[in-house]
Amino acid sequence: MNSEISETVEAASAGEVAARVSAPPRVTPRAWEVAGLLALIAGACLLPFELSGFRLFQFTQVFVYAIALLGLNILTGYNGQISLGHGAFYGIGAYTAAIMIDRWGVPYGWTVPVAGVLCLVVGFLFGLPALRLEGLYLALATFALALSVPQILKHFDGWTGGSQGIVLSRPAAPLGLPLTADQWLYFLSLGVLLVLFMLGWNLLRGRTGRALVAIRDNPIAAEAMGVNAALYKSLAFGVSAAYTGVAGALSALAIAFVAPDTFNVFLSITFLVGIVIGGLASISGPIFGALFIQFVPNYAQDISKAAPWAIYGIFLIVFMYVMPYGVSGFLRLAWRRLTRATAGTRPK
Amino acid sequence: MSPRSRALALVVTLCLALAHGFSYAADPGVTATEIKIGNTNPYSGPASVYGTIGKGIAAYFKKVNDEGGINGRKINFITLDDGYSPPKTVEMVRRLVEQEQVLFLFQTLGTPTNTAIWKYMNDQQVPHLFVATGATKWGDPKGHPWTMGWQPTYQTEGQIYAQYVLKNLPDARIGILYQNDDYGKDYVKGFKDGLGDAAKKMIVMEQTHEVTDPTIESQIVNLKNSGANVFFNVTIPKFAVQAIKKARDIGWKPVHLLNNVSNSVGTVLKPAGIDASKDIISTFYLKDPTDPQWKNDKGFKDWSAFMQKYYPDGNTADLFNVYAYTVPQTLVHVLKQCGNDLSRANIMRQAANIKDLALPMFLPGIKVNTSPTDFYPIEQLQLARFDGERWVLFGEIFDAGGKHGM
Numbered sequence: 088m089n090s091e092i093s094e095t096v097e098a099a100s101a102g103e104v105a106a107r108v109s110a111p112p113r114v115t116p117r118a119w120e121v122a123g124l125l126a127l128i129a130g131a132c133l134l135p136f137e138l139s140g141f142r143l144f145q146f147t148q149v150f151v152y153a154i155a156l157l158g159l160n161i162l163t164g165y166n167g168q169i170s171l172g173h174g175a176f177y178g179i180g181a182y183t184a185a186i187m188i189d190r191w192g193v194p195y196g197w198t199v200p201v202a203g204v205l206c207l208v209v210g211f212l213f214g215l216p217a218l219r220l221e222g223l224y225l226a227l228a229t230f231a232l233a234l235s236v237p238q239i240l241k242h243f244d245g246w247t248g249g250s251q252g253i254v255l256s257r258p259a260a261p262l263g264l265p266l267t268a269d270q271w272l273y274f275l276s277l278g279v280l281l282v283l284f285m286l287g288w289n290l291l292r293g294r295t296g297r298a299l300v301a302i303r304d305n306p307i308a309a310e311a312m313g314v315n316a317a318l319y320k321s322l323a324f325g326v327s328a329a330y331t332g333v334a335g336a337l338s339a340l341a342i343a344f345v346a347p348d349t350f351n352v353f354l355s356i357t358f359l360v361g362i363v364i365g366g367l368a369s370i371s372g373p374i375f376g377a378l379f380i381q382f383v384p385n386y387a388q389d390i391s392k393a394a395p396w397a398i399y400g401i402f403l404i405v406f407m408y409v410m411p412y413g414v415s416g417f418l419r420l421a422w423r424r425l426t427r428a429t430a431g432t433r434p435k
Numbered sequence: 436m437s438p439r440s441r442a443l444a445l446v447v448t449l450c451l452a453l454a455h456g457f458s459y460a461a462d463p464g465v466t467a468t469e470i471k472i473g474n475t476n477p478y479s480g481p482a483s484v485y486g487t488i489g490k491g492i493a494a495y496f497k498k499v500n501d502e503g504g505i506n507g508r509k510i511n512f513i514t515l516d517d518g519y520s521p522p523k524t525v526e527m528v529r530r531l532v533e534q535e536q537v538l539f540l541f542q543t544l545g546t547p548t549n550t551a552i553w554k555y556m557n558d559q560q561v562p563h564l565f566v567a568t569g570a571t572k573w574g575d576p577k578g579h580p581w582t583m584g585w586q587p588t589y590q591t592e593g594q595i596y597a598q599y600v601l602k603n604l605p606d607a608r609i610g611i612l613y614q615n616d617d618y619g620k621d622y623v624k625g626f627k628d629g630l631g632d633a634a635k636k637m638i639v640m641e642q643t644h645e646v647t648d649p650t651i652e653s654q655i656v657n658l659k660n661s662g663a664n665v666f667f668n669v670t671i672p673k674f675a676v677q678a679i680k681k682a683r684d685i686g687w688k689p690v691h692l693l694n695n696v697s698n699s700v701g702t703v704l705k706p707a708g709i710d711a712s713k714d715i716i717s718t719f720y721l722k723d724p725t726d727p728q729w730k731n732d733k734g735f736k737d738w739s740a741f742m743q744k745y746y747p748d749g750n751t752a753d754l755f756n757v758y759a760y761t762v763p764q765t766l767v768h769v770l771k772q773c774g775n776d777l778s779r780a781n782i783m784r785q786a787a788n789i790k791d792l793a794l795p796m797f798l799p800g801i802k803v804n805t806s807p808t809d810f811y812p813i814e815q816l817q818l819a820r821f822d823g824e825r826w827v828l829f830g831e832i833f834d835a836g837g838k839h840g841m
Contacts, residue, residue, distance in 0.1 A: 139533055139534065144529055250547065251546070252550060254550060342525050
């Protein structure tokens with residue numbers, strides 16, 4: 088049974104066999120991966136009926152962070168461009184949702200795609216001048232973006248409510264579904280997460296993904312092979328910003344409040360921590376990264392109220408030391424060792 | 436307590452609990468032996484200087500518990516770090532309300548952070564008491580009947596300077612410098628409300644600055660050139676120092692009204708220069724622990740003993756630690772007044788029913804007063820003039836009672 092599924096999946100992508108030789112590695116899912124994924128999704132759909140509203144709120148935040156982290160991972164993990172400013176796109180997404188709902192009375196469902204499109208455009212435009220900046224210089228330019236956004240938000244206080252922010256109402260479940268606001272937001276962000284992860288996976292395993300990785304690994308060789316580096320780099324910036332913007336809009340709905348100082352430099356750095364901990368250039372990495380940035384600060388606080396960030400720092404160092412390729416890299420390695428070991432002992 | 440009287444107390448408590456029915460059993464966070472109170476504070480992050488308030492309050496509740504608690508109930512004070520980040524505040528407050536099942540929130544700190552949970556607390560109908568911020572919006576018994584502030588608001592303070600001007604400086608030509616955000620605008624609104632019709636005539640210039648500006652020197656020059664003889668200075672310490680220095684350097688000697696955000700002798704007046712700071716006017720409602728006039732005051736001595744025994748790490752020159760001692764005293768008063776009906780509704784009723792409560796570290800004459808239509812506990816302040824060494828209180832206590840929301 089398993090091998091059947093595996094064969095059909097292999098067959099479906101047979102046309103891409105040649106392409107699969109180059110990175111990113113492993114472009115087709117195996118049967119156990121599909122089964123595992125389905126089990127995970129099924130589990131995630133059952134959780135809301137088991138957990139308290141507060142826990143659901145926490146997991147909703149995990150999904151929201153995971154979307155933002157996938158966005159940043161496209162840029163930094165796959166394309167090698169370091170951004171210290173993704174908190175800014177998250178903020179733009181959040182304010183887009185808040186202003187549309189509060190000032191213009193737009194139904195909240197529209198705000199999430201609009202935030203994504205707006206951030207796509209802003210990210211693409213920001214990506215154009217950023218083309219001239221490499222590595223650390225780009226990091227500094229995005230850092231400047233992160234620094235300026237809270238102040239820009241405060242400046243246009245007619246729209247943004249200044250430093251008071253904007254208070255929203257949490258959306259209730261539509262169509263008379265018998266769900267609480269917490270359950271509905273959980274499913275909404277889970278749904279958006281799944282759609283965006285499918286899209287991201289499709290984007291990254293094909294031509295585009297290969298082009299992004301080629302530019303990261305050797306830009307000169309990539310250009311020599313005919314990859315339009317300028318276009319792909321700006322595109323990566325735009326798509327990355329769009330993901331983060333969608334996450335920001337969802338966070339505004341879940342928290343039901345936006346204020347400029349939420350979207351500070353520290354948020355951007357938290358995102359960077361998330362993708363590195365989760366695993367650079369991996370699709371599952373953002374989930375692990377999101378779990379880390381959501382829960383570890385809380386555990387750190389439970390361990391020591393006097394120095395929570397010192398404890399957090401210790402967690403970070405331990406994670407980096409034990410799992411130098413992030414959680415997803417660690418799991419992949421562990422799985423390979425396990426399968427190799429069992430393959431060796433299995434009688435043929 | 437002897438074993439027999441303890442048993443008696445237990446029986447009495449049980450009978451009382453039964454006699455009251457289980458009216459309060461419906462609300463979580465209270466048992467016959469415990470009251471669970473939730474709080475968030477910025478122990479980390481950009482505003483961690485305020486973290487001492489959370490620690491000081493926890494220390495005070497420890498003292499209360501050591502002395503037997505409130506009506507036999509010990510206080511279980513759960514304080515969590517939100518790093519001054521509104522999303523974290525929402526998460527931590529939901530944990531406190533839904534998971535820890537606290538009876539109510541007390542002294543959650545910060546304006547943006549409290550704004551983030553404002554609607555939630557009122558939807559949940561959980562008391563959101565004595566929030567630690569000077570914004571004016573917390574006194575809204577109609578729209579937000581579960582939320583109440585504590586300290587004098589920025590608008591109250593602005594009104595008090597206005598009253599002083601009207602009474603003592605009829606020929607005032609006022610120049611204002613304020614930070615261009617809610618904090619600055621709140622002060623200016625209170626000041627203009629207080630001046631009333633005279634505002635248009637008296638205020639000759641308003642200058643603003645952004646919190647990110649490197650310097651405010653050009654604003655001071657503009658204010659001098661406007662011919663102002665009264666300077667209302669609404670700035671945080673960094674800019675207050677610059678303003679005092681620059682005014683002296685260019686020979687501008689107005690009557691200088693300095694907001695109490697920046698009236699610290701150590702961090703503002705001394706760095707700006709004692710000579711330049713002489714005769715500046717500001718306001719107080721708590722006893723400044725560095726002021727020698729309280730050396731033999733009983734309230735001050737008790738506070739010193741408390742700091743030594745329960746919060747030895749705390750800075751005894753820090754006015755925040757006086758604040759952290761006084762605000763839980765207000766809460767203890769409310770809880771005692773609740774008697775045995777510790778329902779959330781009754782806690783709000785009693786919090787809105789405080790009459791002339793004077794506390795040991797208030798300046799003499801300052802009192803807490805609330806009513807079902809007045810959710811501004813402290814609306815009095817006293818003016819003080821800096822004599823080159825310390826603040827000298829003068830005049831009578833100004834009262835802005837009932838003048839909010841004009």
